Amino acid sequence: MTAARGTRDSQDAEDFDVEEALALVKKDGAPAPEGRSVPAPAPGAEQQGRRAAHAHHQATPWPEARVVAGRAARSMPRRAPVSVPLDASLGLVLAAPLAALTDLPSFDTSAMDGWAVAGPGPWEVREEGVLAGHAEPAALTDGEAVRIATGARIPQDVTAVLRSEHGLIDDKGRLHAIREVVHGQDIRPRGQECRSGDQLLPVGALVTPAVLGLAAAAGYDTLAAVPRPRAEVLVLGDELLTEGLPQDGLIRDALGPMLPPWLRALGAEVVAVRRLRDDAKALHKAITGSGADLIVTTGGTAAGPVDHVHPTLRRIGAELLVDGVKVRPGHPMLLARTKENQHLVGLPGNPLAAVSGLLTLAEPLLRILAGRPAPEPYTLPLNEAVHGHPYDTRLIPVTLRADRAVPLHYNGPAMLRGIAASDALAVVPPGGARAGQELELLDLPWATAGIDVCFT
Numbered sequence: 001m002t003a004a005r006g007t008r009d010s011q012d013a014e015d016f017d018v019e020e021a022l023a024l025v026k027k028d029g030a031p032a033p034e035g036r037s038v039p040a041p042a043p044g045a046e047q048q049g050r051r052a053a054h055a056h057h058q059a060t061p062w063p064e065a066r067v068v069a070g071r072a073a074r075s076m077p078r079r080a081p082v083s084v085p086l087d088a089s090l091g092l093v094l095a096a097p098l099a100a101l102t103d104l105p106s107f108d109t110s111a112m113d114g115w116a117v118a119g120p121g122p123w124e125v126r127e128e129g130v131l132a133g134h135a136e137p138a139a140l141t142d143g144e145a146v147r148i149a150t151g152a153r154i155p156q157d158v159t160a161v162l163r164s165e166h167g168l169i170d171d172k173g174r175l176h177a178i179r180e181v182v183h184g185q186d187i188r189p190r191g192q193e194c195r196s197g198d199q200l201l202p203v204g205a206l207v208t209p210a211v212l213g214l215a216a217a218a219g220y221d222t223l224a225a226v227p228r229p230r231a232e233v234l235v236l237g238d239e240l241l242t243e244g245l246p247q248d249g250l251i252r253d254a255l256g257p258m259l260p261p262w263l264r265a266l267g268a269e270v271v272a273v274r275r276l277r278d279d280a281k282a283l284h285k286a287i288t289g290s291g292a293d294l295i296v297t298t299g300g301t302a303a304g305p306v307d308h309v310h311p312t313l314r315r316i317g318a319e320l321l322v323d324g325v326k327v328r329p330g331h332p333m334l335l336a337r338t339k340e341n342q343h344l345v346g347l348p349g350n351p352l353a354a355v356s357g358l359l360t361l362a363e364p365l366l367r368i369l370a371g372r373p374a375p376e377p378y379t380l381p382l383n384e385a386v387h388g389h390p391y392d393t394r395l396i397p398v399t400l401r402a403d404r405a406v407p408l409h410y411n412g413p414a415m416l417r418g419i420a421a422s423d424a425l426a427v428v429p430p431g432g433a434r435a436g437q438e439l440e441l442l443d444l445p446w447a448t449a450g451i452d453v454c455f456t
């Protein structure tokens, strides 16, 4: 057995047996790391444990969880379109059709460097040439030519543009064509691409770099866009460090740096990222004080002594729309309506489990709030078999090689090593998948061609 194979087997075991493994640690009273004390079980911890076991049976199937998240977004009223300067509209969605504000080109334009000529040659060449962006050139009369640059306005009564490489000046200063001159050649007539008022793009089009260019060319300084849904990230955990090396049982916060750009790539405006201690009061205050459309919490979703997300949601009377999902990793993820027009996605603390929650619940919700089109579902064959969970869907990081999905190792719930090297998450149905089996893929923003590569 190779080392890599051994690693994966042990990860799979962790995946299936994480609950039992944790229970064993607790039963045996494993010593706490030096200098750190195990918090006493919170009042009601036993009840929480029962609730967690119950919740697991109530968990929503993975495909349905995504539908519920989409429905939650559709239940929210549409926010009014915003007028956004071009340089800030990348990644937004048009809230009004993009209609040309001008003819394009807006004047007859030379397509080449050379001479604008009138009538048949040879031509007398005028002394002063015509450059792009300069004053309106004087009309030509038959037998005349003028030097012209690409993009310059065509003088009146010009019949064609002769490219510089297709003309010769004789010793008397007259211009001769070395090729046949076709009427209108190398002239871009006004309105060739569009007339003022023509619809260039419909409502709902994604603003890509190309759209920015088109909008600018068509005369726009601002665009009417669907506003980005506002997301606030609450990173929970006493054990988290924001710099330096992990030490004394403390670890680096991996989600604080990862989630804001990822949420932005999913269409959100991240209005705040706050780090909170494992403290129920602080969490209550942060949730009830937030004006965001979506609150994303990390950690605290399970039934441990300092897992305050469920109790806090109960306390504020939130409606749990999804309470656990039949997916590995990430099964404790949740979605709640916290108040009118506000939802909360609770991501599990294990980093890959958090990614799973992000793509299962936050992605459809944000995509619909941002007015973005749903990505076309697609599948690729697996290049090797993967184990499945007996009852739950698995999401595993894969790279895409020669139209095959290659599963990556280091895909345990607490690991980011696999996903950091991956292009997509493959959706493994309960029971696993054979080599060659077509699996649905969820593209990761950095691997998607087009706008999704643009995080800023």
Ligand SMILES: Nc1nc2c(c(=O)[nH]1)N[C@H]1C(S)=C(S)[C@@H](COP(=O)(O)OP(=O)(O)OC[C@H]3O[C@@H](n4cnc5c(N)ncnc54)[C@H](O)[C@@H]3O)O[C@H]1N2
Binding pocket: 018, 019, 022, 023, 052, 235, 236, 237, 239, 240, 251, 252, 253, 254, 255, 256, 298, 299, 300, 301, 302, 303, 304, 307, 329, 330, 331, 332, 347, 348, 349, 350, 351, 353, 413
């Ligand atoms: N008795 C049970 N215990 C656990 C269950 C269960 O079903 N029964 N599920 C396990 C699973 S699966 C997951 S996933 C986690 C979810 O836990 P929480 O959402 O409550 O998260 P925490 O306990 O706060 O943290 C879990 C793990 O992740 C680390 N973490 C947390 N935040 C971060 C961060 N920002 N950056 C890096 N790492 C983070 C944290 O230190 C823990 O190691 O619950 C299992 N337990």
Ligand code: MOO
Binding pocket: 015, 018, 328, 329, 330, 331, 332, 348, 350, 352, 353, 413, 414
């Ligand atoms: O199995 Mo958990 O959801 O670690 O990810």
